[in-house]
Amino acid sequence: LTCERYPVRRLPFSTVSxxxxxxFERIIPRRVITDPEELEASNVDWLRTMRGCSKVLLKPRTSEEVSHILRYCHERNLAVNTQGGNTGLVGGSVPVFDEIILSTALMNQVVSFQDISGILVCQAGCILEQLSQYVEERDFIMPLDLGAKGSCHIGGNLATNAGGLRFLRYGSLHGTVLGLEVVLADGTVLNCLTSLRKDNTGYDLKQLFIGSEGTLGVITAVSILCPPKPRAVNVAFLESPFYVLVETSGSRVEHDAEKLSSFLEHALASGLVTDGTLATDQGKIKMLWALRERITEALTRDGYVYKYDISLPVDRLYDLVTDVRARLGSQAKHVVGYGHLGDGNLHLNVTAEAFSPSLLGDLEPYVYEWTAGQRGSVSAEHGVGFKKQSVLGYSKPPEALRLMQQLKTLLDPKGILNPYKTLPTRA
Ligand code: FAD
Ligand code: MLT
Ligand code: ZN
Known part of the structure; x- marks a missing residue:
């Protein structure tokens, strides 16, 4: 195992002694992991394309413990990589070198739930699927859902500003998150964990941490607004020549069925749709969603996957796929376009038997230039992490990158939080 696997130099942080x-053992007794076998899983990302060589994994239970750990790391100049469920797709969740891994796995308690407003307060390490079950038992749903729900943590979702499968209906986490508790790089606990719907007392500081990918602070707790559980859910899976999954949700079964069938009649009559299937029962709905949710996993079976997560004007969304397909010819096994049509979010994925620098050369900067040409975003929902930091300039002006750098310096002057990630090396 080598630490020098990437074209970046280790910054002069201290080494864990x-x-x-x-x-650490005094701060969190018996939750300091140094066993190489246990560390292995936390050093490698979900896609298995990034590998760090951290020698220590810390598992705090409370924000006070996180605060002690960070205060100490700050004094000692030790770099820290916060990790949730380690399902991130841009290499942000694992160390680049020997950064300490700070896991939220044991910070998994629900603090409170208001069953009239639907406001959930919980620790950052709660697994999304478990939160879904918890609120569904109380007649609410989480405002977000994604294929990684069984492993990803709500803190990780916020840190990446995850979009996912309910974005079109319930909007961004920037709207549904009401409050946050964050521990800053020097150990300061920033308690903005309010449950208010309205709060204009100056700058909305929590927004800075949503999507900051562990570079500005460690999110330790969350207050989030959950929508009521819909009484009627319909899923339509339509074809010709694309597959489209449409989910409707509302409060009256007959009303929703009527609206959906008049839409389908229109779509069929106009020739837009030639075939499809409908589901209203839970089993079939789950089965149809699994077809969509498991595309990511299916693609990994194909070999190496070049992943792009792009925002584009909806009417140009698929043009990039056909252009790239023509450009690569037989070099690629598959050139696949899927994503979140209603959000204008394309996941362009290219698979090949193994990684090839020449195939990468044909993809980049082509894909990024194409995207910039449409004023699109080179990271729609997965974040920047380690893999996309050098391409931020395609979607953000230099002035914005400079401001990002200034904010980082303000909040983390020693740069100990998730170094080598998110910010371009030379902003
Ligand atoms: P990790 O992977 O552990 O970490 C991700 C980043 O957040 C890292 O930079 C890490 O340092 C930081 N971080 C984690 N926790 C904290 C914290 N408490 N405080 C500060 N920083 C923290 N994304 C979408 O947007 N939409 C999708 O539909 C979607 N589907 C997916 C499906 C699959 C099968 C997979 C594998 C991934 C998918 N993703 C999707 C990627 C997505 O970013 C993650 O699944 C999820 O949001 C990350 O949560 P996590 O807990 O696993 O975080
Ligand atoms: C999805 O929409 O399935 C996720 O964002 C994961 C992916 O892009 O592979
Ligand atoms: Zn997605």
Whole structure:
């Protein structure tokens, strides 16, 4: 295992010593992991394309413990990589070198739930699917859902500003998150964990941490607004020549069925849709959604996957797929376009038997230039992490990148939080 696998240089952070381990052991007894086998899973990302060589994994249970850990790391100049469910797709969740891994896995308690407003307050390490079950038992749903729900943490969702499968209906986390508790790089606990719908007391600081990918602070708790559980859910899976999955949700079964069937009649009569199937029962709905949710996993079976997560004007969404397909010819196994049509979010994925620098050369900067030409975004919902930092300039002006850098310096002057990630190396 080598630490020098990427074309970046390790910054002059301290190296974890025996004395550091003893201090961590005092802060979080028996939750300082140094066993290489246990560390292996936390050093490798979900796609298995990034590998760090951290020697220590810390598992705090409370924000006070996180605060102690960060205060100490800040003093000692030790770099820290916060990790949730490790399902991130841009290499942000694992260390680049030997950064300490700070896991939220044991910060998994629900703090409160208001069953009239639907406001959930919980720790950052709660698994999304478990939160879904918790609120569904109380007649609400989480405002977000994604294929990684079984592993990803709500803190990780916020840190990446995950979009997912309910974005079109319930909007962004920038709207549904009401409050946050964050521990800053020097250990300061920033308690903005309010449950108010309206709060204009100056700058909305929580927004800065949503999508900051562990570079500005460690999110330790969340207050989030959950919508009521819909009484009627319909899923339509339509064809010709694309597959489209449409989910409707509302409060009256007959009303929703009537609206959906008049839409389908119109779509069929106009020739837009030639075939499809409908589902109203839970089993079939789950089965249809699984077809969509498991595309990511299916593609990994094809070999190496070049992943692009792009925002484009909806009417140009698929043109990039056909252009890239023609450009690559037989070099690629598959050139696949899927995503979130209603959001204008294309996941362009190219598979090949193995990684090839020449195939990468044909994809980049072509894909990014194409996207910039449409004033699109080179990262719609997955974030920047380690993999996309050098291409931010395609979607953000230099002035914005400079401001991002200034904010980072303000909040994390020593740069110990998730170094080598998100910000371009030279902003
Ligand atoms: P991790 O992967 O552990 O971390 C991701 C980043 O957040 C890292 O930079 C990490 O340092 C930081 N971080 C994690 N926790 C915290 C915290 N508490 N405080 C500060 N920083 C933190 N994304 C979408 O947007 N939409 C999708 O539909 C979608 N579907 C997916 C489907 C699959 C099968 C997979 C594997 C991934 C998918 N993703 C999707 C990617 C998505 O970013 C993650 O699944 C999820 O949001 C990350 O959560 P996590 O807990 O796994 O975070
Ligand atoms: C999805 O929409 O399925 C996710 O964002 C994951 C992916 O892009 O592969
Ligand atoms: Zn997606």
């Amino acid at each position: 025996e004395e550091d381990l003893a201090t």
